[in-house]
Amino acid sequence: MGWSIIGTIAALCTTVGFIPQIIRGIRTKELNDVSPIMLSLLLLGCSMWLVYGLHLRDIIIVLANGFTLSFVSTIFSLRFLYKYRGK
Template sequence: MNWLTVLGLVAGVCTTSAIIPQLYKAWRSKKVADLSPKMFFILTMGVGLWTVYGVLRDDLAIILTNGISFSLNATMLVLYFRYKTKN
């Protein structure tokens, strides 16, 4: 594995996992008023399209990173609408 691949892997882990602190904060605080649901909706659509792109190009790295991002962003949307109605 050359270091360029390592660079891509580290970048992919960062962009895929970045939403986890926001998911945790929303789950703990139950407060989402300052968040923009449009951001998570567009992100979910975008990484969904990237996942389809990866399937059509048979590229496992694109499928995995964006597939995980899709589920994390979709979860964030669910938390947003659940807590928004509660507050």
């Protein structure tokens, strides 16, 4: 039971950590300083973790990586939108 609590707290911290970047990006309309390679690797890694969590039927892994995927996809989309909106 203790390890589930640690896993849940870890999942919350790593998932919620993307929210400030999304808020900053929306406010400033600028995300050029966020590396597209890093975002691509995060998308790949989170996708693989999500599949792994589904295989294990581990709800903590599935939820954490599902939300993280949505947050990273949002950052990636906003970066693309803000970079190319005027061109």
